[in-house]
Structure formats: structure tokens, C-alpha cells
Amino acid sequence: MPSVDALPHTFTFDPDKTALLVIDMQRDFLLPGGFGESLGNDFAQLSRTIEPLSALLTAWRAASLPIIHTREGHLPDLSDCPPSKLARGGIGEQGAFGRILVRGEYGHDIVDELAPLDGEFVVDKPGKGAFYATELSDILDKLQVQKLVVTGVTTEVCVHTTVREANDRGYDCLVLSDCVGSYFPEFQRVGLEMIAAQGGIFGWVADSPSVIAALAASQEQK
Ligand code: TIU
Numbered sequence: 001m002p003s004v005d006a007l008p009h010t011f012t013f014d015p016d017k018t019a020l021l022v023i024d025m026q027r028d029f030l031l032p033g034g035f036g037e038s039l040g041n042d043f044a045q046l047s048r049t050i051e052p053l054s055a056l057l058t059a060w061r062a063a064s065l066p067i068i069h070t071r072e073g074h075l076p077d078l079s080d081c082p083p084s085k086l087a088r089g090g091i092g093e094q095g096a097f098g099r100i101l102v103r104g105e106y107g108h109d110i111v112d113e114l115a116p117l118d119g120e121f122v123v124d125k126p127g128k129g130a131f132y133a134t135e136l137s138d139i140l141d142k143l144q145v146q147k148l149v150v151t152g153v154t155t156e157v158c159v160h161t162t163v164r165e166a167n168d169r170g171y172d173c174l175v176l177s178d179c180v181g182s183y184f185p186e187f188q189r190v191g192l193e194m195i196a197a198q199g200g201i202f203g204w205v206a207d208s209p210s211v212i213a214a215l216a217a218s219q220e221q222k
Contacts, residue, residue: 002214006206007196023152028107033096041183129161151179
């Protein structure tokens, strides 16, 4: 069984029971001029994840393992956006790439480099967590998945919310440090530390080359 050097200790996974989760790699968060930058954030802190994530997707696809992409966003009439979220501004307003975080708009979709392929799941979520008001739980049940390799943005917001809930739901989560990003370097560092602290309180942390190597080794043994 593939095993990965991770914090706080080795992460072992059965590829047939493991899915790759790619959280919110959307233009509105990652591109210059997008929602993220309009909030005063440094988008480059996120865009550095695209290259390693692209390599990981290539390896994951070569192994024919399940891939689930998520997108944060709302219906055009914003009826699925809680008033409290709407009141904080941005959502639904006109941005550089269309209405911000509205489904169907250019900015809401995933960056070209990581575009989902046919057969991959795309889960639209109105919240920060990927389970709230989505079909993610049903997808994982059908796939008989027990472990998740988690990537995407941002580390301390949508990645954390999702991993914390996945952990409560009984999934072991491996978060890849080079494939998750925060606009704030300090939050990135501490966000990763929080996951693996206290003996892996809600997950494991490793990097993508370690996972790619483990996958390649397991393919060779087949
Ligand atoms: N996907 C996600 O993390 N949504 C956010 O709004 N993150 C921020 O850090 N703003």
C-alpha cells in the first residue's frame, strides 16, 4: 500500500479508497484582477499552487483515481447566499471576470491549467466547507472513499473548513502543503501546523512530490 512521509507521521492509503479533492481553484481567487486581489490580497500567494497541482492531477489521472473539484459560488439570483455573507460585500457584484462568485460567470470557473476533465466531479458549494448543501457526501459514499488528499485554496478558509468536517465525518485527510495556498504567509504556515498538531488532530500534512512518488511506486508493483 502506498505510504507518504507526512506530519505527524506516515500516511498510508489504499488508492482504490482515496479521492483527490481540489478546492476552489477558481479565477476569482487566483487571477490578478479577480475578487481575491480586489479585496487587497496578494494573488501570487495562491497562484504558486497551480504548477504542483497540475503535476499532481497528471499523476492522479494516470492512476485513474477519482478527482473531485469544488467551486464556491451562488445562483444568479443569490437565493442560496445567506444575508450575512451578502452583507459583507462582493458576492454578486460586477467584477473583472463577471459577477463575483456567481455560477456561470467566467471568474467563478476553474483556472484553465486545472480544468476538470470528463468523468471528474465538479461540486458547486455555497459555503466555505465542501459538505454544506452539496452532494459531496453522496459522491464519496458511492465511490466508497475513506481517505482524501486535499488541495486548493485558501488554506485557512475553505480547505480548513472542509478538512475539519471531513475528519468529523470519518475521512482521513492528507493536506498537501505545496498545493494549498493562503493570501497570508503566516496563515499558511500556522494553518498547516494546526492540522498536524496534537498527533494529527484533524489530519496529516505532506507535499505533492511525495504523493506522486508513492503513486508511481504502487503503479510499478501492479
Ligand atoms: N475558497 C475560499 O477559501 N474562499 C474564500 O473566500 N477564501 C478567502 O480566503 N477569502
